[in-house]
Amino acid sequence: MSATAAMEVNAEARRILAVSISKLYASRTQRGGLRLHRSLLLSLVMRSARDIYHSSRENEGPSCAQPTPEEPMDTGSNPGELTGLPEPQPEPQPALNSAELASEEPDSAEEDSDSEITEDKENLSPTRQSRKRRGKASAAPDFLPSKRARLEPGEERYAAPLGSCRAGAGESLTALSLNRVIPAF
């Protein structure tokens, strides 16, 4: 693939990822709760776009403007999906209907993307997977919306205590495994 074609594909993939993520966020406030079918389809599109995005970034190679190489991707360790649906709590198989239903509607996929990584991100040695942003390469992709909470009128923003943040979404994207390669169209 030529460099320009790769960049076009990259831009398209990024746009689709951005649109998909905003749809995922929006579906959290939908009446009737998260729709499993829709969430699944969104995650499939996002996965295709993510794969294309990363493979086209690799193809950019020497023409890439990034000063440092990307962190190596962790393949094979986790068969889970990128923005798959979070772990539900155990629920009884209804042969008889019970009045109690276990809570298992899917929450935001974003919040749970970390839970799918089998490696223990909390206790990693700092040299391997640092949460510190080391420059452009490990910065969150620019298509992601800000993770800062939306302020209600009258609220002020305070500095977050150190060590309380989860890994940025950008690092999640690079760290999660690619269990499927979608052939570029």
Next chain:
Amino acid sequence: RLAGIVRPGGDMQWCFSQVKGAIDDDVAEADIISTVEFNHTGELLATGDKGGRVVIFQQEIENKNQPQFRSEYNVYSTFQSHEPEFDYLKSLEIEEKINKIRWLPQKNAAQFLLSTNDKTIKLWKISERDKRPEGYNLKEDDGRFKDPNNITSLRVPVLIPMDLMVEASPRRVFANAHTYHINSISVNSDNETYLSADDLRINLWHLEITDRSFNIVDIKPANMEELTEVITAAEFHPHQCNTFVYSSSKGTIRLCDMRVSALCDKHSKLFEEPEDPSNRSFFSEIISSISDVKFSHNGRYMMTRDYLSVKIWDLNMESRPVETYQVHEYLRSKLCSLYENDCIFDKFECCWNGNDSVVMTGSYNNFFRMFDRGQRRDVTLEASRENSKPMQVLKPRKVCAGGKRKKDEISVDSLDFNKKILHTAWHPQDNIIAVATTNNLYIFQDKVN
């Protein structure tokens, strides 16, 4: 009486008959029609809407001697089937929108239908009352109790005629059996059981029993991260009470036989067409998701609807459909825009005519499409207020996919994607169709000379 869309000597013509619903362009969300269904004789036509209401229209039985004037459908009964609910355990609102209505075959004077929202199915009895009792001994006609000391004689109460009153009452409520959102209900040919399907499970109910159901399909993976497909529609076979099908978001249909085992996770047949690699895109998976599956009346075929096409499958051939009809192939190059405006998630339904010779489905711009299987002809028609003069013949419409637009053609970019026809129904025995636009119900019939 039934024919395809092409008659010897020319195309069949469809005429406007009636339109129901508000005229103004400002559509109240509660009025959005979410399901349309004729009963087994076609005399009754039910619609459900986003506000949880059911409206039933009845075809008047006048003018039987004048076949060119088919009787009109008038409102027969309106009732609130479902109300919004709140699931406190999950902090989720449960929408009152009616997802599906299915009629039961008529067994006595009353009519019965099943209506469902995302979580609860209800059996409604619709009955007529045209007489009322008068002349009670112990109470006055207005209901006040008489003083027993003043009663000196006895009389037999009589039934006197009154204005027809149609009452709808909920006879059964089938609740708490679905963790996910119900997408289908289907009455079995045994007239005793029915199935309900959500994203991951299908349950079998007895119409008389509300406190339990059998789970007959469960595709929920042990680990939800491994979820790759969901159930999108399910239907019982019209004659074989042991057979049902369910479609998936991956474009497959599974036929199951309930005699084989209690849990029908293993299908008897798997219908799947290999994907065309040249059509691969970001959105291939979304557009292959099946939005509706319907058996033919004769039970030998089934029809599936995915985003761009309608496919007819022979139940004896699993490898590929026997017929494929493109509904709006010109949208294939617009999938990215349709993804952005959410239209790619629209779930179109499809239906057969009474003798299975023609199939129909909806599209955008208030267009709907009919495919005549025998004649290999298809037509695009439009449901609009502009073409709503009594008995006005509908002119076939054409979409210009590219290049030079001919007169009377409409270009793809001019299509109104907010005007979508998701729900259509065909009278089981006659050439009368009901087509739902966003908030209006159009009734068309073929032109009888």
